[in-house]
Amino acid sequence: MSDPTVLISEADVQRRVGELAAEISRDYDGMGEITLIAVLKGAFIFLADLSRRLAVPRRIEFMALSSYEDGSTHSGAVRLVMDLRESIEGRHVLVVEDIVDTGRTLHYLIELLRTREPASVRTCALVRKKDRHEVEVAIDYLGFDIPDVWVVGYGLDYDEQHRALPYIGVVEPEGA
Ligand code: IMP
Numbered sequence: 001m002s003d004p005t006v007l008i009s010e011a012d013v014q015r016r017v018g019e020l021a022a023e024i025s026r027d028y029d030g031m032g033e034i035t036l037i038a039v040l041k042g043a044f045i046f047l048a049d050l051s052r053r054l055a056v057p058r059r060i061e062f063m064a065l066s067s068y069e070d071g072s073t074h075s076g077a078v079r080l081v082m083d084l085r086e087s088i089e090g091r092h093v094l095v096v097e098d099i100v101d102t103g104r105t106l107h108y109l110i111e112l113l114r115t116r117e118p119a120s121v122r123t124c125a126l127v128r129k130k131d132r133h134e135v136e137v138a139i140d141y142l143g144f145d146i147p148d149v150w151v152v153g154y155g156l157d158y159d160e161q162h163r164a165l166p167y168i169g170v171v172e173p174e175g176a
Contacts, residue, residue: 003169004152004153004162004165004169004170004171005169005170006167006168006169007146007149007151007167007168007169007170008127008144008146008167008168009167010166010167013126013143013154013166013167013168014049016143016144017046017049017050017053017126017143018053020050020124020141020143021050021053021054021055022053022055023141024050024054024056024094024124024141025054025055025056028056028092028094029055029056031056031092032057032092033056033057033058033059033091033092034056034057034058034059034091034092034093034094035058035059035060035061035088035091035092035093035094035118036050036051036058036059036060036061036094036096037061037062037063037084037088037093037094037095037096037113038060038061038062038063038096039062039063039064039065039095039096039097039098039105039109040062040063040064040081040082041064041155041157041163042097042098042099042155042156042157042163043096043097043098043126043155044155045154045155045163046096046098046126046154046155047060047096050096050124061084061085061086061088062082062084063080063082063083063084063109064080064081064082065078065079065080065081065105065108065109066078066079066081067079067104067105078104078105078108080112087116088113088116088117088118089116089117089118090117090118090119091118091119092118092119092120092122093113093118093119093120093121093122094121094122094123094124094141095109095110095113095121095122095123095124096124096125097123097124097125097126098125098126098127098154098155098156099125099126099127099128099129099151099156100125100127100128100129100133100137100139101129101132102132102133102134102135103133103134103135103136103137104134104135106123106125106137106139107135107136107137110123110137122140122141123137123138123139123140123141124139124140124141124142125139125141125142125143126143126144126154127143127144127145127146127151127168128142128144128145128146129145129146129147129148130145130146131147131148132148144168146168149170150170150171150172150173151168151169151170151171152165152168152169152170152171153165153166153167153168153169154166154167154168156168158171158173
Protein backbone atom coordinates (compact mmCIF):
# COMPACT_ATOMS: atom_id res chain seq x y z
CA MET A 1 0.00 0.00 0.00
CA SER A 2 1.35 3.46 -0.88
CA ASP A 3 1.79 6.22 1.71
CA PRO A 4 -1.32 8.29 2.46
CA THR A 5 -1.66 11.61 0.67
CA VAL A 6 -2.80 14.62 2.72
CA LEU A 7 -6.49 15.45 2.44
CA ILE A 8 -6.82 17.68 5.53
CA SER A 9 -3.61 19.05 7.03
CA GLU A 10 -2.71 18.85 10.71
CA ALA A 11 -3.14 22.64 11.01
CA ASP A 12 -6.61 22.54 9.46
CA VAL A 13 -7.68 19.63 11.69
CA GLN A 14 -6.47 21.44 14.81
CA ARG A 15 -8.11 24.73 13.82
CA ARG A 16 -11.45 23.02 13.16
CA VAL A 17 -11.34 21.00 16.40
CA GLY A 18 -10.80 24.30 18.24
CA GLU A 19 -13.80 25.84 16.48
CA LEU A 20 -16.01 22.86 17.30
CA ALA A 21 -14.94 22.97 20.95
CA ALA A 22 -15.77 26.68 21.13
CA GLU A 23 -19.19 26.11 19.54
CA ILE A 24 -20.00 23.21 21.87
CA SER A 25 -18.82 25.18 24.90
CA ARG A 26 -21.09 28.08 23.94
CA ASP A 27 -24.12 25.85 23.34
CA TYR A 28 -23.78 23.89 26.60
CA ASP A 29 -22.78 26.83 28.77
CA GLY A 30 -24.84 26.79 31.98
CA MET A 31 -26.35 23.35 31.31
CA GLY A 32 -24.20 21.50 33.84
CA GLU A 33 -22.06 18.50 33.05
CA ILE A 34 -22.10 16.89 29.60
CA THR A 35 -21.30 13.24 28.94
CA LEU A 36 -19.03 12.74 25.94
CA ILE A 37 -19.48 9.28 24.49
CA ALA A 38 -16.68 8.41 22.12
CA VAL A 39 -17.03 5.61 19.63
CA LEU A 40 -13.96 3.38 19.65
CA LYS A 41 -11.58 2.90 18.23
CA GLY A 42 -11.44 5.65 15.66
CA ALA A 43 -12.61 8.59 17.79
CA PHE A 44 -9.96 8.33 20.51
CA ILE A 45 -7.65 11.06 19.21
CA PHE A 46 -10.47 13.40 18.23
CA LEU A 47 -11.98 12.93 21.70
CA ALA A 48 -8.64 13.64 23.39
CA ASP A 49 -8.15 16.93 21.55
CA LEU A 50 -11.79 18.03 21.66
CA SER A 51 -12.32 17.28 25.35
CA ARG A 52 -9.19 19.19 26.35
CA ARG A 53 -10.46 22.29 24.60
CA LEU A 54 -13.98 22.33 26.05
CA ALA A 55 -14.76 25.05 28.56
CA VAL A 56 -17.71 23.18 30.11
CA PRO A 57 -17.73 20.40 32.72
CA ARG A 58 -17.67 16.95 31.09
CA ARG A 59 -17.28 13.28 31.79
CA ILE A 60 -16.00 10.76 29.30
CA GLU A 61 -17.41 7.38 28.38
CA PHE A 62 -16.58 4.90 25.63
CA MET A 63 -18.55 2.53 23.47
CA ALA A 64 -17.38 0.26 20.70
CA LEU A 65 -19.44 -0.64 17.68
CA SER A 66 -18.47 -2.54 14.62
CA SER A 67 -19.83 -2.44 11.13
CA TYR A 68 -16.71 -3.40 9.20
CA GLU A 69 -15.44 -6.91 9.78
CA ASP A 70 -11.91 -6.36 8.54
CA GLY A 71 -10.13 -3.65 6.61
CA SER A 72 -12.70 -1.77 4.61
CA THR A 73 -15.01 -4.66 3.75
CA HIS A 74 -18.55 -3.64 4.57
CA SER A 75 -20.53 -6.29 6.41
CA GLY A 76 -23.77 -4.32 6.61
CA ALA A 77 -24.89 -4.96 10.18
CA VAL A 78 -23.88 -2.86 13.19
CA ARG A 79 -22.78 -4.73 16.30
CA LEU A 80 -22.39 -3.48 19.88
CA VAL A 81 -18.93 -4.58 20.95
CA MET A 82 -18.56 -2.64 24.22
CA ASP A 83 -21.29 -0.92 26.20
CA LEU A 84 -21.24 2.00 28.65
CA ARG A 85 -20.31 1.35 32.26
CA GLU A 86 -22.72 3.90 33.68
CA SER A 87 -26.31 5.01 33.30
CA ILE A 88 -26.93 8.08 31.14
CA GLU A 89 -30.44 8.65 32.42
CA GLY A 90 -31.08 12.40 32.78
CA ARG A 91 -27.66 13.32 31.36
CA HIS A 92 -26.79 15.57 28.41
CA VAL A 93 -25.04 13.23 25.99
CA LEU A 94 -22.76 14.27 23.15
CA VAL A 95 -21.72 11.40 20.89
CA VAL A 96 -18.22 11.90 19.47
CA GLU A 97 -17.63 10.05 16.19
CA ASP A 98 -14.61 10.00 13.95
CA ILE A 99 -16.38 9.43 10.64
CA VAL A 100 -19.90 9.07 9.31
CA ASP A 101 -20.01 7.03 6.14
CA THR A 102 -23.42 5.46 5.41
CA GLY A 103 -24.74 6.77 8.74
CA ARG A 104 -25.74 3.29 9.94
CA THR A 105 -23.41 3.21 12.95
CA LEU A 106 -24.41 6.63 14.28
CA HIS A 107 -28.09 5.95 13.66
CA TYR A 108 -27.93 2.65 15.56
CA LEU A 109 -26.09 4.32 18.43
CA ILE A 110 -28.47 7.25 18.77
CA GLU A 111 -31.51 4.97 18.79
CA LEU A 112 -29.89 2.78 21.44
CA LEU A 113 -28.92 5.73 23.65
CA ARG A 114 -32.40 7.29 23.41
CA THR A 115 -33.92 4.17 25.00
CA ARG A 116 -31.87 4.96 28.11
CA GLU A 117 -33.67 8.26 28.70
CA PRO A 118 -30.88 10.84 28.62
CA ALA A 119 -31.88 14.52 29.02
CA SER A 120 -30.59 15.15 25.48
CA VAL A 121 -28.52 13.49 22.75
CA ARG A 122 -26.44 15.43 20.23
CA THR A 123 -23.80 14.29 17.80
CA CYS A 124 -20.36 15.52 16.84
CA ALA A 125 -18.42 13.99 13.94
CA LEU A 126 -15.04 14.98 12.61
CA VAL A 127 -15.71 13.97 9.01
CA ARG A 128 -18.67 12.90 6.93
CA LYS A 129 -18.79 11.29 3.49
CA LYS A 130 -21.79 13.23 2.32
CA ASP A 131 -22.43 11.32 -0.91
CA ARG A 132 -22.43 7.93 0.84
CA HIS A 133 -25.25 8.58 3.27
CA GLU A 134 -27.92 5.88 3.32
CA VAL A 135 -29.56 6.55 6.68
CA GLU A 136 -30.84 9.95 7.78
CA VAL A 137 -28.88 11.05 10.81
CA ALA A 138 -28.44 14.56 12.18
CA ILE A 139 -24.91 15.73 12.92
CA ASP A 140 -25.08 18.72 15.25
CA TYR A 141 -21.36 19.52 15.11
CA LEU A 142 -19.47 18.54 11.95
CA GLY A 143 -15.79 19.05 11.24
CA PHE A 144 -15.53 18.45 7.50
CA ASP A 145 -17.44 17.03 4.56
CA ILE A 146 -15.16 14.84 2.46
CA PRO A 147 -15.52 12.97 -0.85
CA ASP A 148 -16.04 9.22 -1.09
CA VAL A 149 -12.44 8.12 -0.46
CA TRP A 150 -10.90 5.91 2.24
CA VAL A 151 -9.33 8.17 4.85
CA VAL A 152 -6.79 7.38 7.57
CA GLY A 153 -5.00 9.25 10.32
CA TYR A 154 -6.09 11.23 13.39
CA GLY A 155 -7.51 7.97 14.81
CA LEU A 156 -8.82 6.51 11.55
CA ASP A 157 -7.32 3.33 10.14
CA TYR A 158 -7.11 1.06 7.20
CA ASP A 159 -6.72 -2.45 8.64
CA GLU A 160 -5.29 -0.95 11.88
CA GLN A 161 -2.66 1.08 9.98
CA HIS A 162 -2.05 4.84 10.04
CA ARG A 163 -4.13 5.74 13.14
CA ALA A 164 -1.36 7.90 14.63
CA LEU A 165 -0.90 10.26 11.68
CA PRO A 166 -1.51 13.88 12.77
CA TYR A 167 -3.34 14.71 9.52
CA ILE A 168 -6.19 13.07 7.60
CA GLY A 169 -4.87 11.28 4.54
CA VAL A 170 -6.20 9.18 1.71
CA VAL A 171 -5.14 5.64 0.91
CA GLU A 172 -6.00 3.52 -2.05
CA PRO A 173 -7.38 0.24 -0.57
CA GLU A 174 -5.77 -2.85 -2.04
CA GLY A 175 -7.74 -4.32 -4.91
CA ALA A 176 -9.56 -1.03 -5.57
P1 IMP B 1 -21.15 3.92 8.72
O1 IMP B 1 -21.93 3.07 9.66
O2 IMP B 1 -21.27 3.43 7.28
O3 IMP B 1 -21.47 5.40 8.83
O4 IMP B 1 -19.62 3.68 9.02
C1 IMP B 1 -18.99 4.25 10.07
C2 IMP B 1 -17.75 3.46 10.41
O5 IMP B 1 -17.08 2.93 9.24
C3 IMP B 1 -16.75 4.38 11.04
O6 IMP B 1 -16.94 4.47 12.43
C4 IMP B 1 -15.42 3.73 10.66
O7 IMP B 1 -15.09 2.74 11.58
C5 IMP B 1 -15.69 3.08 9.33
N1 IMP B 1 -15.24 3.88 8.16
C6 IMP B 1 -16.00 4.31 7.14
N2 IMP B 1 -15.29 4.99 6.24
C7 IMP B 1 -14.03 5.03 6.70
C8 IMP B 1 -12.80 5.60 6.19
O8 IMP B 1 -12.73 6.26 5.14
N3 IMP B 1 -11.70 5.41 6.96
C9 IMP B 1 -11.71 4.71 8.13
N4 IMP B 1 -12.84 4.17 8.64
C10 IMP B 1 -13.99 4.32 7.93
